[in-house]
Amino acid sequence: MAKPASTPGRRFLKLAGMTASIATKTVSHSLRNLTADEEQKNAARSKMFQDIGVQIAETLGDMKGAVMKVGQIASQYKDIFPPEVSKAIAKLQRQAPPMPFKQIKLQVEKELGKSLDQLFQHFDETPFAAASIGQVHKAILKNGEQVVVKVQYPGVEEACESDLKQVRLALRLMGVLKIERKLQDRLFKEIQDSLDNELNYEIEAQNLQVARTFHQQLDPKIIIPQVYTEYSSRHVLTLSLEQGDSIETASTWSQATRNELGRRLLRAIGQEIFYLKRFHCDPHPGNFAFREDGSVLIYDYGGVKTLSTEVVENFKALVHAARAQDFATMEDYLVRLNSLAETGKFPTDLYTAWVEIFTRPLTTHYDFAANSSHHDAMELVKPSLKYWDLFKPSPDTLMVNRTISGQYWNLINLKVHDNLNDVFDELVPPRA
Template sequence: MAKNASSPSRRFMKLAGMTASIATKTVSNSIRNLTADDEQKLASKTNLFQDIGIQIADTLGEMKGAVMKVGQIASQYKDIFPPEVAKAIAKLQRQAPAVPFSAIQQQVEKELGKPLLQAFQSFDQQPFAAASIGQVHRAVLPDGQEVVVKVQYPGVDEACESDLKQVRLALRLMGVIKIDKKLQDQLFTEIQDSLSDELNYEIEAQNLEVFKTFHQQLDNKIIIPTVYKNYSSRRILTLSLERGDSIETASTWPLETRNQIGRRLIRALGQEIFYLKRFHCDPHPGNFAFREDGTVIIYDFGGVKTLSSDIVSHFKHLVQAARQQDITAIENHLDALHSLSDKGLFPEELYLQWLEVLLRPLTTHYDFAENSAHHDGVTLVKKSLKYWDVFKPSPDTLMVNRTISGHYWNLIHLKVHDDLSDLFEELVPTTIN
């Protein structure tokens, strides 16, 4: 890893410099706009947010490692940022550092306590995937079993808490976090917990085993890699090699196959949320692979969200109230989920329009490629903007919303064209005890 990423003092100075620069820009912008009208202030704030968003993304992207992962996780909670900032930091999800193989070999040998080629029959030097905190290599075990080995970059787990504090300070100074301090504390605690979990591959190994056992009992065409514990540790994770095609390839298959895959993705997510109460919350297409018999392979269980029974119950009853267009019940459950600032402020007419748009993909014969719900939703956003502060991001709902939205776009990529109302009823029955 680059020297500036591995030195705590250099990393701190770079983050502190970014924070000071952001504070200066924010104060200067306020002074310049003391006599400006509302339109000029809005244009100036938009430019400021674009500028600062790019600065944050560029700084974190250069630093790689843990601090880049902080930015990536923060970008998953994009609902708490203005669009200009969310768009800028979203690019962190696509960036990845380059690490010399010698550092990877040293890390593997340190973690497993033996020379690389004593632990493995062969080990590809070139990674086939890389991310902010580690990269993945193909290898072969001594018994001939083909595996993939996920290796965490050396030193990446060293100053995560201070990195997160600096990023949060920068965001607070620029005044872009759209929530009160109490909710900020809850969200950043969750981000810190998520970061800590992702840096511990033993937790991911446990997640893999839990989800594999769960899905094996329900659907033999949901494939989750097997963990090889003797070749894994806190910073090394060795898994069975499960081959499949990308979502781009799967999108060219016959409609019947694409519909089968789409149903399998939605059913698996619903079963995880409503039955297991833990779900795979990184719906990026790269975390899935597909086979022409309709099989879905799920990778990367570093990101898993656990839900309480109360939260799951509120989600179920929220869906039921939405089906019945019961606005009072909807607001009661949104309030219980900490997603509503106050009741009775959002017009009933807009509620009903939003309900039709949001339920359309799950209650009609819907063409995901046409994507009418999204297009109509964009129109509704413009009509709803003046009421947008009525709703607020919540630690209880952000990752559920993000995951459902991500799978909606996966079905768009697959060009699913199907009536999912029976699946919707299966997962969340109209009548809930």
């Protein structure tokens, strides 16, 4: 088994080797295709991106720790990469092999200042989940309460900044970042901040407590684990054990139950975006569980994005303009959100078609399992491609877009078949 966190020197050499190899591939590609026609150049470029994407995924996936987490975060921002690279690094979402229990035990005892026997009545040696920066064990407190203990791998936090710099260098050398340098700087700062937050379990504990208090006031069937602060630290997080069924199991329940779950999930995330202004931004299905009484359980508040009031108001104005088919105003707010490079260039008929596709799941009696919006969007991509460079990924919108699209797929997996227009109006009330 590969070591979870290799020494800084070995990790640097492995990343530097990957970067040098990518640089060589890029130069060789340029030299080989000097006399090729456009079609041959495009095919060769696509093949090069596929090879480099696989290399990045394999290198980061083998290394575990902060650098693998960097790759996972990069896969959340896949809009800024060519599809060949995005597809490869998306594989980094998979679970990592666990760390030996001896090291986990030492980490918990070091962080909490007592022996495992003093802290817990029982502590499962086998983790039930293992990821890039830590793993999760079930345990029982001395008073008999069942908990889960999230333990960060030793040495991961220290590696964070250098790992991110190496990954960025590799991506820049291969010339695949589709955005200008200034925007790159903003995006990578956001990735750095996101990584810093995920590596600090005290921040996640605060996020959990804020979200739990927020949702308890609005809907007791949104269930978020309770933090046990006396059994938690910067690198250890102990939470109440909250169990539910997977999205796959929930998809077999009655249509009425599935619709209730879908509504509750959409409303909860929408309330976080538009009212709390700090939201759970990792819509991976494994971060949610469900109960047949209609309850939705939300796990893992390590990834939380905070929005300014200005950005939220711009989003609301964009929604109003889209629903009114006021495309000039819509473009104005896309510019304010740093998502549109030039106004007046995208055809009105295409705007009309895209707005209908995007709003259809929220404004009609929509069958998410049939997924007509996605299928129609695939057809609409072809006539829209030549205008694609007008739009750009924005630090203000990337995580909102990723969260909304991820929750859309969660509703597909739940096979929701309902008219959600009332929830949509509740989240972004129509103007009088």
